Amino acid sequence: MEKITLAHGSGGTLMHKLIDSLFMKEFDNAILRRKKDSAVFDIGRSKVAFTTDSYVVSPIFFPGGDIGRLAVYGTVNDLAVCGARPLYLSLALIIEEGLDRNILEKIVSGAKDAAKRARVTIVTGDTKVVERGSCDKIFINTSGVGEIYYDGLSLDEIRPGDAIIVNGSIGEHAISVMASRESIDFKTKVKSDSSALNALIARALAISKGIRFMRDPTRGGVATTLNEMVERRSFGVAIDEKAIPVSAGVREACELLGFDPLYLACEGRVIMVVSKKDACKVLGAVRKDVNGKKAAIIGEVTRENKGKVLLRTSAGGKRLVGMLSGEQLPRIC
Amino acid sequence: MCLGIPMKVVKIDGDEGIVQAGGLKKRANFTLMKTAKVGDYILMHAGFAIEKLKEAEARKTLKALKNLKI
Amino acid sequence: MKYIDEFRNKKLIDKVASEIRRSVEVNRQYNFMEVCGTHTVSIFRFGLKDLLPDNINLISGPGCPVCVTPNEFIDKAIALSARKNMIITTFGDMLKVPGSYSSLEKERARGADVRMVYSGIDALDLAKKNPGKEIVFLGVGFETTAPTVAQSIIAARKNKVKNFSVLCGHKTMPEALKTLTEDPRLNIDGFLLPGHVSVIIGITPYLFLPRRNKRCVVAGFEPLDILQAILMLVKQRTPKVEIQYTRMMNKNGNALARESMKKVFEEYPSVWRGIGAIKKSGLKIRKEFSDFDTDKKFIPKISKPKENRACICGDVIKGVKAPPECKLFGKLCDPEHPVGACMVSSEGTCAAYYKYAGR
Numbered sequence: 157m158e159k160i161t162l163a164h165g166s167g168g169t170l171m172h173k174l175i176d177s178l179f180m181k182e183f184d185n186a187i188l189r190r191k192k193d194s195a196v197f198d199i200g201r202s203k204v205a206f207t208t209d210s211y212v213v214s215p216i217f218f219p220g221g222d223i224g225r226l227a228v229y230g231t232v233n234d235l236a237v238c239g240a241r242p243l244y245l246s247l248a249l250i251i252e253e254g255l256d257r258n259i260l261e262k263i264v265s266g267a268k269d270a271a272k273r274a275r276v277t278i279v280t281g282d283t284k285v286v287e288r289g290s291c292d293k294i295f296i297n298t299s300g301v302g303e304i305y306y307d308g309l310s311l312d313e314i315r316p317g318d319a320i321i322v323n324g325s326i327g328e329h330a331i332s333v334m335a336s337r338e339s340i341d342f343k344t345k346v347k348s349d350s351s352a353l354n355a356l357i358a359r360a361l362a363i364s365k366g367i368r369f370m371r372d373p374t375r376g377g378v379a380t381t382l383n384e385m386v387e388r389r390s391f392g393v394a395i396d397e398k399a400i401p402v403s404a405g406v407r408e409a410c411e412l413l414g415f416d417p418l419y420l421a422c423e424g425r426v427i428m429v430v431s432k433k434d435a436c437k438v439l440g441a442v443r444k445d446v447n448g449k450k451a452a453i454i455g456e457v458t459r460e461n462k463g464k465v466l467l468r469t470s471a472g473g474k475r476l477v478g479m480l481s482g483e484q485l486p487r488i489c
Numbered sequence: 490m491c492l493g494i495p496m497k498v499v500k501i502d503g504d505e506g507i508v509q510a511g512g513l514k515k516r517a518n519f520t521l522m523k524t525a526k527v528g529d530y531i532l533m534h535a536g537f538a539i540e541k542l543k544e545a546e547a548r549k550t551l552k553a554l555k556n557l558k559i
Numbered sequence: 560m561k562y563i564d565e566f567r568n569k570k571l572i573d574k575v576a577s578e579i580r581r582s583v584e585v586n587r588q589y590n591f592m593e594v595c596g597t598h599t600v601s602i603f604r605f606g607l608k609d610l611l612p613d614n615i616n617l618i619s620g621p622g623c624p625v626c627v628t629p630n631e632f633i634d635k636a637i638a639l640s641a642r643k644n645m646i647i648t649t650f651g652d653m654l655k656v657p658g659s660y661s662s663l664e665k666e667r668a669r670g671a672d673v674r675m676v677y678s679g680i681d682a683l684d685l686a687k688k689n690p691g692k693e694i695v696f697l698g699v700g701f702e703t704t705a706p707t708v709a710q711s712i713i714a715a716r717k718n719k720v721k722n723f724s725v726l727c728g729h730k731t732m733p734e735a736l737k738t739l740t741e742d743p744r745l746n747i748d749g750f751l752l753p754g755h756v757s758v759i760i761g762i763t764p765y766l767f768l769p770r771r772n773k774r775c776v777v778a779g780f781e782p783l784d785i786l787q788a789i790l791m792l793v794k795q796r797t798p799k800v801e802i803q804y805t806r807m808m809n810k811n812g813n814a815l816a817r818e819s820m821k822k823v824f825e826e827y828p829s830v831w832r833g834i835g836a837i838k839k840s841g842l843k844i845r846k847e848f849s850d851f852d853t854d855k856k857f858i859p860k861i862s863k864p865k866e867n868r869a870c871i872c873g874d875v876i877k878g879v880k881a882p883p884e885c886k887l888f889g890k891l892c893d894p895e896h897p898v899g900a901c902m903v904s905s906e907g908t909c910a911a912y913y914k915y916a917g918r
Contacts, residue, residue, distance in 0.1 A: 161668040163655075170895065340677050345512040408513040411494045411563065412533075413677075416604070471572050471782040473606020478914055485651030486677060488492055488535050489596055489624050489700060491703035491755035492597055493780075495562035504714075510561075518680050520710050521816045530562060532758060532807060535650070535700070536678025537707040539816060540758045540807055544560050547806035554571045554787060557578050 167375025167421075168480035172384075193234040193371060196304060203304035205240035207231060210297040216263065218336040220328070220348030224266030226423060227296040229352045230374070232274040236354040237370040237426060239309045239361065240302030242274060248282035250295040263294065274352035276300065306361045313368035316391050318457040319435035321428040323356060323448040324349060325401035326378055327420030331409045340486055342412065346405035351424035356445035363441050366431030373425055376480045378454075379418035381427050382465045383479040394466045395455030395477075414487030418467075419480045429457065493534040495542055498527050508533055562806065566781030567605075575786040576610040582793045589615045590746055590878060591792055594736065595753035596623030597780050599906045605782045615789065618878035619901075619908045621735055622753055624700045625652040626900035626907060627831040631864040632699075632728045633658030638859045639695055639726070640671035646689065647673045648682035649697040656903055657896070659865035679711030679725070686715070686723035695853050698725040703755040705729040705842055706816035709823035712844070712851045726853040729842040730829055732756050733764040738837045740771050744879045749774030749792040751785070754804040759820075761812030762800045769798035779804040823848055833872025833900040867891070872899035875908050882912040889913060 163170045180188065187195045194207035209230050216223040228245060235242040247267060251260065271278050332348040334340060353372065361367060373381040378400070382393050402410075402417045410417050424447055430438045435453055442448035458466070465477040496508035501519060508517045508531060515533065522538040525531050531538035583589065593599055599619045602608060608617060621627055637658055640647045647663065654664045654675065667673040676682045682696040698708045708725060715723045732753065739745060750773055752765060757777045768775050774795040778788030788803040795801065802810060820842070829841020844852040853859070869887050874880040882888050882901065892898035894910050901909035 159665060159668045161664055163664065339675055341516060341681065342677075343514040405512045408511045411510065412513065412515065414492045414600075467606070469604070469606040470567060470569065471605040471607060471610065472569060472576075473609035475603060475606040476914065485654055486675065487652050488650045488677070488704060489652055491595065491701060491753065493703065493755050493758075518678070518707075518710065520714075521706055521813065521819065523815065530560075532755070534755060535704050535707045536680050537710065539703065539706070539755075540813060542562055543806050547560055547562060547565070550787070550803075550806060551565060551568075551571070551783075554575055554783060557574055 166480065167380055172479070192238055194238040194240060194302070196238055203307065205235050205238045205302045205304055206299070207234040208297065208299040209234060210295060212292070212295050213333060214292055215333070215336050216293055218333045218348055219346070220332050221350035221423070222263055222266045223294060223296055224263035225270040226350050227298045228267050228270035228274060228276070229350055229423060231298040231300040232276055232352045232354055233372045233426070235300050235302035236357045237372055238304070239306035240304050241358070242276045242300055242302040242354050244279045245271065245276050245298050245300045246280045247278050248297040249284070250291050251283065251285045252291045252293050253285055253288050255293055260294070270352065274354055309367065309369055311369055311385060311389065314385070314389070314391060314429050314457055315368070315431070316457050316459040317432045318368060318429050319432055319453050320393065320395065320455045320457070321430055321435065321439055321442065321451060322378065322401065322454050323353070323426050323442050324424070324450045325403045325406065326373070326422055326425060327406045327417040328403060329423040330377070330420035331406050335409070340413070342409070344405050344409055346403065346409065349422055349424035351447050353424060353426050353447060356442060356447050357426065359441050359445055360428065360438050364430065364434040364438050366434030367428055367438060368431065369429040371427050373422050373427055375421050377419040377421055378427065379416070379465065379477045380480050382477070385429070386463050386465060388463060390462055392458045392461030392464045392466060393455060394458045394461070394468065396468045397470045399452055399454045401450045401452050415484055418477060419484045491534060493532045493539070495530045496533045498525055498529050498531055501525070501527060508538070563781065566779070566783040568783065572610070572782050572786060575783065575790055579615070579786065579790050579793060580612045582790065583612050583614060585614070587614065589748055589793065590618060591615065591749045591751055591789065592618045592620045592747045592878065593751040594620040594622040594732070595756070596626065596904060596906070597755070598751055598753070598778065598785060599623070601780050601782070601785060603906045603911070607782060607785055610786070611789065615793070618747065619876070619906070620739070621831060621834060621876045621900070622701070622732070623900065623904045623907065624704070624730055625656055626903040627730065627833065628656060628699055628728050629830045629832045629864065630659045630866055631830065631861065632726070633662065634660070634861040634864050635859040636663060636695070636697055636726060637661055637666050638861050639853065639857060640666050640673055644692045645672065646685065646692050646694050647671065647697065648676045648685060648694055649673065650699065651675045653697055653699060679708045680714065683711050683715055683720060683723055686720050687718070690722060692722060694723050696723070696725045698727045698729055701730055701732055701753070701756050702759045702820070705824065706759060706820045709819045712823050712848055713819065715851055716848070724851050724853040724856050725844065727824070727842060727844050729824065730831070731826070731840055731842065732760070734837050734840040735831065736765070737767065738834070739877055740768065740773060742877055742879070745877050747773065747878060749776070749795070751788050751792070752777040752800070754779045754784070754807060757804070757812065758808045759813050759816045762802065762810045765800050769800060772798055774798045775800040777802045777804050777808065779807060833870055833876065835873065867898045870899040872901045872909070875901050882909040885909070
């Protein structure tokens with residue numbers, strides 16, 4: 157009997173296979189088939205985006221954030237990358253019995269602060285308490301709705317020659333969370349990049365009609381997001397290792413643990429595909445945002461290497477970057 | 490096999506100590522490299538310091554490469 | 560000097576690469592084997608093959624300790640993980656490696672307490688913190704790792720920790736190299752020898768290689784190290800053992816580390832996944848330390864390990880056969896259901912072939 161393993165939830169190939177073979181098959185419909193970060197559909201005369209996500213991060217507090225903030229930002233970002241203005245969120249809590257009330261209060265105040273920063277309102281919620289051991293301290297689910305203000309962000313719009321922009325240095329969320337866990341003991345100054353991107357995205361969309369597609373590289377990191385983008389498409393992507401912003405702290409942790417920063421999760425980063433003509437303009441706009449100071453053009457869409465992601469390495473060589481297969485684990489060899 | 494990285498020794502207390510690479514700090518065991526001192530760079534593998542790095546040799550290697558005549 | 564970025568300098572990389580191109584004889588093929596898995600990862604990660612002339616062929620050898628760990632070892636770890644009050648601790652690398660019927664990752668999903676650690680000492684600390692539990696540490700790795708595990712066992716004895724033991728699967732390099740070079744079909748001109756293993760064992764154990772007409776260079780792991788070592792291999796006319804990695808190693812190795820290894824372990828014939836048994840190529844825990852030997856302490860019972868006889872990893876590792884020549888390749892054996900060592904490691908020859916269609 158096949159069992160579901162952690163790898164099925166880590167954003168890599170196994171998860172995609174599970175989605176395709178089970179959920180897509182059973183719930184098949186036109187909206188789902190588009191596989192966007194949010195479902196986009198019409199209600200009456202308005203076009204809305206709707207999304208949901210669950211947060212099970214351990215530990216629940218980490219440098220740069222907490223599970224409450226993450227739950228708000230994550231859903232806000234999934235709406236924003238679809239060209240929607242995030243408006244209303246639900247917040248559902250599954251709490252393990254025995255959790256200190258002041259911890260719950262801290263998480264709720266984190267979510268409140270995050271909602272204020274992202275300018276969204278939490279309008280409904282749910283609370284369940286489960287027996288000790290049935291969950292790890294607290295799990296949160298948020299759903300969100302937003303109003304589409306920029307229609308037409310789609311993988312179908314991507315053209316060879318388009319530039320690929322990322323709004324800041326990658327992998328900081330993953331390293332900060334890992335360092336806060338007890339299992340691998342190391343200390344780092346890296347803080348999670350967890351943040352709301354709706355203001356940054358609105359800024360970019362306001363100045364350019366050349367933005368084709370956006371996605372936030374959460375689980376599986378930039379490498380996985382780019383692979384999702386090119387999968388079964390008639391174009392490829394070439395990125396330049398030297399152009400990809402990686403902070404010294406993330407680089408050091410990657411050397412120690414044998415990780416590739418391209419596969420590390422981000423929670424405040426977005427990949428934008430922009431027409432070549434508008435790339436510099438959009439980059440300039442993104443850099444004006446507080447979450448975009450280190451934004452960079454990291455590569456381009458290519459006619460060659462259809463369906464593949466090619467990396468020009470810092471040493472001058474080339475290699476293909478695949479989708480994450482299972483979880484990334486610390487190596488000693 | 491055998492991922493190892495150079496890290497700087499910042500503290501030694503008996504068999505154990507702290508090593509550092511940039512902003513990253515890690516506990517290290519020194520029972521396999523007893524001559525390491527604070528300020529030295531060591532090779533860190535699986536939680537142990539297993540060798541000391543030689544700066545003069547590193548410079549010699551780089552110099553030899555720089556002097557390659559193309 | 561921080562010893563990392565200095566050895567990734569693009570200008571110097573270009574310089575060494577063009578010197579390699581200039582130094583090769585055009586109408587001959589050079590087959591070099593990088594023995595060590597970390598070399599393979601580095602070559603792949605920096606795309607170094609692109610920088611080399613077409614007539615230099617790099618072959619990935621048997622140097623990923625996790626990949627050459629046979630099914631039996633993992634089967635034992637899995638059998639132990641089913642016991643009450645048992646915590647299996649392991650380096651992250653081991654989690655996904657398949658045994659005959661399952662992997663530790665899958666067993667963890669079924670409820671087994673399997674935890675990742677960075678060091679044998681971390682596993683020992685876990686034992687101190689959980690006196691009611693038995694901590695089993697999976698000792699895998701070559702001569703670089705084995706002394707660290709030996710030290711963990713010595714520390715356990717010193718601190719009188721009773722609930723810590725090591726399932727020993729350590730392997731050693733020289734006999735494996737000997738076995739490789741005994742195959743008359745082996746078509747290798749030279750070896751890129753493993754830098755970090757050599758930090759411990761020095762160069763003496765390799766001296767038989769030049770006598771078998773193999774060029775040898777002990778190399779570090781940064782792009783400049785690997786390229787310089789390849790340049791040295793190309794230029795080496797009379798086979799000998801040279802050291803490129805002089806900043807890190809002494810030609811005599813680390814005697815202290817070897818002593819602690821000798822104190823705790825003894826040599827025995829070990830089975831390599833995809834290759835088979837090689838005499839004196841493994842380490843087992845000496846009698847004097849049997850209270851820390853998982854095999855002696857718990858005598859794990861397993862059904863007969865299932866090895867797929869059709870797997871030709873041994874020949875792929877030797878560079879005698881290419882992955883598509885294997886009956887299992889892409890059918891029964893793929894990166895998510897690997898059968899042999901070359902598919903287990905994401906940079907193994909078969910895995911790379913599978914992903915990049917022969918690239």
